[in-house]
Amino acid sequence: MDTMIAGHGDHAAHAASADDVRGLAVSHRGLTLTALTAPARAGEAGEISFAVTDASGVAVTDVEISHDRPLHLIVVRTDGAHFRHVHPALHGDGSWRIPFTFDAAGAYRVFADITPTALGETITLTSTVEVAGEFVPEPRTTDAITSNVDGLQVELDGTLVAGGVGELVFTVTRGGAPVTSLEPYLGAYGHLVALRQGDLAYLHVHPLGVPGDGVTVPGPEIAFMASAPTPGRYLLYLDLMEGGVVRSVPFVVTAIAATGDELAHHGAGTEHGHGAGHGDAAGHAEAHR
Ligand SMILES: [Cu+2]
Numbered sequence: 001m002d003t004m005i006a007g008h009g010d011h012a013a014h015a016a017s018a019d020d021v022r023g024l025a026v027s028h029r030g031l032t033l034t035a036l037t038a039p040a041r042a043g044e045a046g047e048i049s050f051a052v053t054d055a056s057g058v059a060v061t062d063v064e065i066s067h068d069r070p071l072h073l074i075v076v077r078t079d080g081a082h083f084r085h086v087h088p089a090l091h092g093d094g095s096w097r098i099p100f101t102f103d104a105a106g107a108y109r110v111f112a113d114i115t116p117t118a119l120g121e122t123i124t125l126t127s128t129v130e131v132a133g134e135f136v137p138e139p140r141t142t143d144a145i146t147s148n149v150d151g152l153q154v155e156l157d158g159t160l161v162a163g164g165v166g167e168l169v170f171t172v173t174r175g176g177a178p179v180t181s182l183e184p185y186l187g188a189y190g191h192l193v194a195l196r197q198g199d200l201a202y203l204h205v206h207p208l209g210v211p212g213d214g215v216t217v218p219g220p221e222i223a224f225m226a227s228a229p230t231p232g233r234y235l236l237y238l239d240l241m242e243g244g245v246v247r248s249v250p251f252v253v254t255a256i257a258a259t260g261d262e263l264a265h266h267g268a269g270t271e272h273g274h275g276a277g278h279g280d281a282a283g284h285a286e287a288h289r
Pocket of ligand 1 (some may be wrong): 071
């Protein structure tokens, strides 16, 4: 069961500011991502290992379950390529570890999303890993609102609004037919990670609707509310599960500057007709991360 966080039923509370970002520091609220090790070369099998320690250097092991897991680890190359979302296991020595092989060389950012019980809020700590090998950059220079992964086609509709809240709706098809058999994954029918291109700031994203609420359908549409701190390009990664397989589907979108009108009317988003969760304080509290 996810933690209820008061006051998040109101979209207005989410109006993003330039400070409303996470995942830019190795240390936050007295907690630090330490002892990070990872395979040194592309293609080399090994593990990612790290700890989250408090101000006295003691490993934090008392954490709340958020989105079905005690810790979420995002690994992505700094150009936005080679995104992975994995769930390391906590070991008796206080380290978090998971077998890992980098597909390609380059500099990677790792983001550890964790909700220490003592803190009562989710924090995102980040660090970097350099992976040796022949480096072939894949810079994201254009927007990409349609993405194909393993025969699944996903199309993004909606606008990311800087300084406001925008609704993002993903429509999933296979061979032109709507996919309506999405399976719950991390407490929703989809899990969205959004990073600002450049500094890879980690955005707040809230899925709309919860599987089993009687309203939210298992596709073909998956909806989120997202806040962008500033105009510019963002890298989005939609994780979804279908046929027992979890896939990460990448997108690139440009956030527009908010106008007064958009700020006043943000979140109205009924045009897509899925309607789930907009006024549902519990759904938004559940989704807070
Ligand atoms: Cu996760």
